Amino acid sequence: MKITQAEFMISAVRPDQYPVDALPEIALAGRSNVGKSSLINKLMMRKNLARTSSQPGKTQQLNYYRVNDMIYLVDFPGYGYAKVSKKQREQFGQMIETYLRTREPLKLQLLVIDVRHAPSTDDKLMYDWLKHFGIPTCIVCTKADKVPRSKWEKHIKLIKTELGAEPSDPVVLFSSETGGGREELWNIIMEAIAQ
């Protein structure tokens, strides 16, 4: 995918702050430090547009990035950070639930998981939520360069089993270091927005 335009658009907390131009949206969810910002930067071929390792758990908002005047990437706050207060957890829950339940332009959710680790309880909850709302989901396993290629299959199998993922959910192995998986992921995104 050739990127001709990529820019941060807006941070939204409530539906009245979502963009109104009805471009298809691809959302990203994952625990903090999973490599979500690096993934977004790599997809957009920009070094620092999505802030990597920004204060985990602090920004309880949806960050919208506009790409090629064609789609929005919608970055959810990273979850699972120990120091988040109960109130922040509740705010996160309400914001995400509202988005997933009401957001018509949402075409595909990327559930971002570190390929080295089994999914967390929060990952499983997020997956169950996505299925509950009937949202097409792609599991993106990050940091693929940290696991030998010969072990990829085993790790993917474990992640899918633990999530209780449907066999039809696509899984992409991604590395922000090498760019591996980037084209495959863009192909899945393009297919999703064509539906």
Ligand code: GDP
């Ligand atoms: P976020 O909190 O999910 O946005 O995670 P970041 O994108 O900030 O990444 C967290 C850490 O993991 C940073 O030190 C990144 O450099 C590192 N990281 C992210 N993706 C990869 C990857 O694909 N391979 C390797 N080796 N490190 C990565």
